[in-house]
Amino acid sequence: MPARAYWQGQIRLALVSIPVEVYPATRSGAAISFHQIHEPSGKRIRYEKVAPGVGPVDRDEIIRGYEVSKDEYVLLDDEEIAAAQVESRKTLELVQFVEPSEIDVLYYEKPYFVVPADDLAEEAYGVLRDALRQTRRVGLGQLSVRGREQLVSLKPCGRGLVLEVLRYADEVHRAQGYFKDIPETEPSEDLIALATTLIEKKTAPFKPAEFHDRYVDALHRLIEKKRKAGTGKRILEDAEDDSGGKGGNVIDLMAALKKSVGEDKPARKPAKNPARKPAARRKKA
Incomplete structure (x- = not known):
């Protein structure tokens, strides 16, 4: 378990308070980050903070500004911003319960593990x-942490509970704007x-360990090859093509689906000269 909790406090359900600790349930993937390098000297590129017509400026002279119109800003210093932040409360009050299907997948942002803070809370x-498991419900509340108030859900997960940070309504695009031009015609039942x-x-059962980022793997191999070669020269390798070449639009959808499910096997042809059964002998009177 991580040494430092993301949040510590209590979950409140009416008059019942449960001391808990919240820990991140995920971590960043194995992404590779690059720096910009000046090739002739091998030195890393650095950036200066510059104001147009002024040149480089000191960090102490920089404050934040919100653009209200082109080149017009409302200026705010750190104290003003800190005063507007929501006070971090140590209580997550469950104010509503909903069925899991009522929360669209687009609203889920990041999961956290919730564990009891001590033996008395278990x-x-x-x-x-x-x-929650018996009623098949998800609890909703708002969590104040680091000056921001987050909408969260709470649901069972094995022997524990998982808290998921949810996006607010204004953070989610409406699907109708993207799907409105899709025709309403229904495909045939055969297809x-x-x-x-x-x-x-x-x-098949979902096994996350069977999936990995092939691009990151390829970059690791390339970096290791260049490191062992001890040269700054470029090494270009042919990328594996799993697609079997660029294909055009599917012309015959029925044929493509049949081939995919293995129904494109040719039917057996009847034998050209089937053997005739010998005629039954007549019984003697």
Whole structure:
């Protein structure tokens, strides 16, 4: 368990308070970051803070500004911004409960593990967890942390609870703006049946460890190869092409789906000269 919690406080359900600690449930992936280098000298590029017509400026002379119109700013110093921040409260009050399906996947932002802060909190923690599981509900509340108020949900996860930071409504684009030009025509039932068969054929348990970033892996191999070579020369490698070449638009969707599910095998042809059964002998009278 990480040494430092993201948040410590209590979850409140009416008159019941449960001391908890909240820890990040995820971590950054194995992304590779690059610096800009001046090739002739091998020195790293640095940047200065410059004001047009003034030149380089000191950090002490820099304050924040909100642009209200082109080249017109409302200036705010650190004290003014700090005074406007929401006071970090140590209580997460569950003010509403909803069915999980009511929260669109677009609203979920980041998950956190919630654990009881001490032995005395374990009983109430378990009651809340099991009650959420039996009612199949998700708790909603607002968490104040680091000067910002976040909308969060709380739901059971195994023997524990998971808190998920949710986006506010103004942070999510409306899907209608992107999907409005898609025609409402329904595909044929035969095509849907073939697509359903293909989905069922490829259905398997989700194993996250089987997926990895192939681009990052390729960069690691390239960096290691250049490091061992001890040269600054470029090394270009042919990228693996899993697509089998660039394909055009699917002309015959039915044929493509049949081929995908393995239904494109040719039918068996009847034998040209089937053997005739010998005629039955007549019985003697």
